[in-house]
Amino acid sequence: MDLLDQRAAELAALQSRIVACRRCPRLVAWREQVAAERRAAFAGQQYWGKPVPGFGDPAARLVVVGLAPAAHGGNRTGRMFTGDRSGDWLYGALFRAGYASQPASTARDDGLELRDCFVTAAVRCAPPQNRPTTEERDACQAYLAAEVAVLASARVYVALGAFALAVLAKVLGVAPRPRFAHLGEVGLADGRTVIASYHPSQRNTFTKTLTQEMFDAVFARARALTG
Numbered sequence: 001m002d003l004l005d006q007r008a009a010e011l012a013a014l015q016s017r018i019v020a021c022r023r024c025p026r027l028v029a030w031r032e033q034v035a036a037e038r039r040a041a042f043a044g045q046q047y048w049g050k051p052v053p054g055f056g057d058p059a060a061r062l063v064v065v066g067l068a069p070a071a072h073g074g075n076r077t078g079r080m081f082t083g084d085r086s087g088d089w090l091y092g093a094l095f096r097a098g099y100a101s102q103p104a105s106t107a108r109d110d111g112l113e114l115r116d117c118f119v120t121a122a123v124r125c126a127p128p129q130n131r132p133t134t135e136e137r138d139a140c141q142a143y144l145a146a147e148v149a150v151l152a153s154a155r156v157y158v159a160l161g162a163f164a165l166a167v168l169a170k171v172l173g174v175a176p177r178p179r180f181a182h183l184g185e186v187g188l189a190d191g192r193t194v195i196a197s198y199h200p201s202q203r204n205t206f207t208k209t210l211t212q213e214m215f216d217a218v219f220a221r222a223r224a225l226t227g
Contacts, residue, residue: 054120
C-alpha cells in the first residue's frame with residue numbers, strides 16, 4: 001500500500017468513527033429530530049441525520065474548516081457544505097480557484113470531486129441555531145485533530161469564521177489564539193499557514209459582509225501559498 005492509499009484508508013476508518021458518534025445528547029436529539037420532521041421542500045427525501053465526515057483529496061495541500069453541517073444541508077445530504085446556500089458559495093469559489101471539479105454541490109453522488117483540497121468542520125452534527133456549546137465543541141475537537149494528522153501534505157488551512165479559527169488554532173497548537181480578521185494570516189513554524197475568512201453564511205453574503213470577490217481572494221491566496 002502506497003502512502004496515498006494509506007491516507008485514504010485512514011480517512012475512511014476515521015469517517016466511520018465520526019458517523020457512528022453519539023457523544024453529545026443534545027446534538028444527537030436535534031439532528032435526528034430534523035431528519036424525522038424534514039423541511040417541506042425536502043419532504044420526499046431521506047435525511048442523513050448523522051454526524052457528517054470530512055470530504056476531499058487525501059493528498060490535499062489545502063484544508064477548509066467550517067463551523068458545522070447545516071440542519072437541512074449537510075445533515076440532509078451527508079456531505080459537508082452540500083445542499084445549502086453556504087455550500088453554493090464555497091464550492092463555487094473552490095471551482096473558480098481550480099480546487100473543485102464543478103461549481104455546485106447538491107448531493108453526495110452528484111459527481112463533485114475535490115483536487116488538492118479537503119473540506120471539513122469543527123463540529124460534525126448540525127447544532128440548534130448553528131450554536132454548539134463549549135462542551136460539544138470540545139467533544140468534536142479530536143476528530144479534526146485526527147484529520148489534520150492524516151492530511152500530512154496540508155500547507156494551508158482556511159478557517160471559515162471565528163469559531164472555526166479558534167478550534168483550528170487549538171488543534172494546530174497556535175498560541176495565543178489569533179484574533180479573527182478576514183484574510184488574516186497566521187504562519188506556523190513549519191511553514192504552514194492559516195488563513196481566516198468570513199463564513200459564507202446567508203447572513204454574511206446577504207449583507208455583503210462577504211462578497212464573491214472577497215471570498216475568491218481567500219482561495220487565490222491559498223493557491224499562491226501552495227504553488
